[in-house]
Amino acid sequence: MRETTSKKLYQMGKEIVEQINEEKKPSMKIPVRSLSNIKWDETNKLLTLGDKKSKRHFFNVGHARKFMQTLLIASFCKDIVDENIHASIRDMYYNLKHSIGGSKENTFEEQAESDPLIVDIETALQTLREQLHLLADRKGVVVGNVVVEDRGDSINWSKLGSGGWSIPSVVEDIKFEKVDADFVLVIEKNAGFERLHEDKLWKKYNCILMGTGGQAARGTRRLIKRLSDEYKLPVYVLTDSDSYGWYIYSVIKSGSMALAHASDELGTPSARFIGLTISDIKDYKLEKSVIRANDRDLKRAKELLEYPWFHHKEWQQEIKLMLDKKIKAEIEALSSKGLKFLSDTYLPEKLERKEFLP
Amino acid sequence: MRETTSKKLYQMGKEIVEQINEEKKPSMKIPVRSLSNIKWDETNKLLTLGDKKSKRHFFNVGHARKFMQTLLIASFCKDIVDENIHASIRDMYYNLKHSIGGSKENTFEEQAESDPLIVDIETALQTLREQLHLLADRKGVVVGNVVVEDRGDSINWSKLGSGGWSIPSVVEDIKFEKVDADFVLVIEKNAGFERLHEDKLWKKYNCILMGTGGQAARGTRRLIKRLSDEYKLPVYVLTDSDSYGWYIYSVIKSGSMALAHASDELGTPSARFIGLTISDIKDYKLEKSVIRANDRDLKRAKELLEYPWFHHKEWQQEIKLMLDKKIKAEIEALSSKGLKFLSDTYLPEKLERKEFLP
Secondary structure: HHHHHHHHHHHHHHHHHHHHOOOOOOEEEEEEHHHEEEEEEEEOOOOEEOOOOOEEEOOOOHHHHHHHHHHHHHHHHHHHHHHHHOEEEEHHHHOOOOOOOOOEEEOOOHHHHHHHHHHHHHHHHHOOOOOOEEOOOOOOOOEOOOEEEEEEEEEEOOOOOOOOOEEOOOOOOOEEEOOOOOOEEOOHHHHHHHHHHHHOOHHHOEEEEEEEOOOOOOOHHHHHHHHHHHOOOOOOOOOOEOOHHHHHHHHHHHHHOOOOOHHHOOOOOOOOEEEEHHHHHHOOHHHOOOOOHHHHHHHHHHHHHHHHOOOHHHHHHHHOOOOOOEEEHHHHHHHHHHHHHHHHHHHHHHHHHHHOOO | OOOHHHHHHHHHHHHHHHHHOOOOOEEEEEEEEHHHHEEEOOOEEEEEEEEEEEEEEEEEEHHHHHHHHHHHHHHHHHHHHHHHOEEEEHHHHHHOOOEEOOOEOOOOOOHHHHHHHHHHHHHHHOOOOOOOOOEOOOOEEEEEEEEEEOEEEEEEOOOOOOOOOOOOOOOOOEHHHHEOOEHHHHHHHHHHHHHHHHHHHHHOOOEEEEEEOOOOOHHHHHHHHHHHHHHHEEEEEEOOOOOOHHHHHHHHHHHOOOOOOHHHHHHHOEEEEEOHHHHHHHHHOOOHHHHOOOOOHHHHHHHHHOOOOHHOHHHHHHHHHHHHHHHEEEEHHHHHHHHOOHHHHHHHHHHHHOOOEE
């Protein structure tokens, strides 16, 4: 994998050099990432990038600076890939920021200049930020009957006490040595993860338990995807019953608009939603624990209603129910029925009845 | 420990019952937690709570609701301590929220009502939230030559690949089976943790490497404290060179005002500051990578200047230097000298010269 990425980066530079040698004006092709080029792929159930490309020219006052910056970043990535080390995008920014010889001009003034160019390179080379050895922030924790090999260590996810394995930002090089699990349960809230971990739910139901701590980080999404692809494990996602929770689910399942070019690698279309739904509020008598939805919640819910990936009648019903009743609920609302209600009643019932939303 | 906490909670209830049996008006004593009762303990170098107490009366219109709520929480805590399970403060809020028989009045309307009462119980009973089995959010990651036993598992912090051990929110029950380290290095930034972990700094220098991801969580602070107390390990803290980074250091070292009652358990007065300082900017030629301090940074720095725990001449110099030059710098600024500069040059030099701030 490292060699492939290194070659792609080399090729990118080589093409520019060839243009110069042929006395052509140097230019590079970058896929368009604006909304107009983001498509919903109905067959694969993923958000994807269309075919539109734009050209970045060196001899264009509006392009020259970005052209130079793109090549600086590509060159930086080639170096760290070849050296087999990783860098955060902030480290990269600092590393590349310097004044250009003989001028007072800086290569970069702020990180907001370098960040989007990383995505340009990702899309242009059809590679991932992780493969360019650029780190995203780590977040997410996992436990279960799984043994992985990572940097020469053998790590048993079932032997981590009350902690868990802190999911690294790059999971490409992890080797699965043993995966003994029937499904993956992803939970949005850290508190819920602690509850289920303490109640040993992953042992009782032989599953892999993953906590995302809000929106799932790229490393966590990649790990879910790999477990789904390589071991055909069903993936069930548990979030709050509100527009934000549901969107967290949809990003795990279908990818996001900001990272549409990477949906193939980050999205897990087979994922199913286990809860919480608005219907749960009535079914489990949680009326005392609901929260009134505010204008922002409702606006966001109306947006979800329009997204093609929520165009299932079950989702349309749930979202409309929320808009109608103007309520939402958190996972913790189940604690009003007892602290172990989530582990002992709610999840077992949902799993038993296979009550999942698409 | 569980028995002690359970007894304290039992005693609290018993005293109220005795007052009732003696036909006294029920009341309880709660330590005052406002600024007026927060002291700087110069001898122990910790922020602490003074002796002032206030009385909460049942037969007082202004107190009755809080009185009822305090007892509800104490009773909840006794239950989970006895059952040996843990709950998040949000779970507790939902669990205790219900309408009072024969009325439309709810026990709690929002979590903002229950949160401060937890601290009341902590201070009144001289116990910790962790001992009441209430979970704080987990954050923080650790690696090093350490083996711990937790919930029956033996966990080797040196065999966790590119990940690390996700520090649980309650570390009271962790047993250290092996601690082979010369010091603890705490780093504020996740990206910095990844860098040092990848460069195997903890192997080279035989240290425990801990990442806090911003302000250190209670579990992380307790873990630092335990390693310092039980193994007499020096603790060095690495943060950004700005008021927020320095405050993160001071909270690890001396405790915080909000948790003054718990400084004894959470603060590590022997901790030393390894960097970044404003002087480092000149010493390591980082001028190109500084950030202009904004008004908020400067205001915060002026506040730090006044805190007794920053009344060391070295700190006064550094803070004044910041105010004078109106600049700050991030750990990542060191990457301008090369990605491995932090691991290969900066930290080794600081450790070698024992260049720490008090």
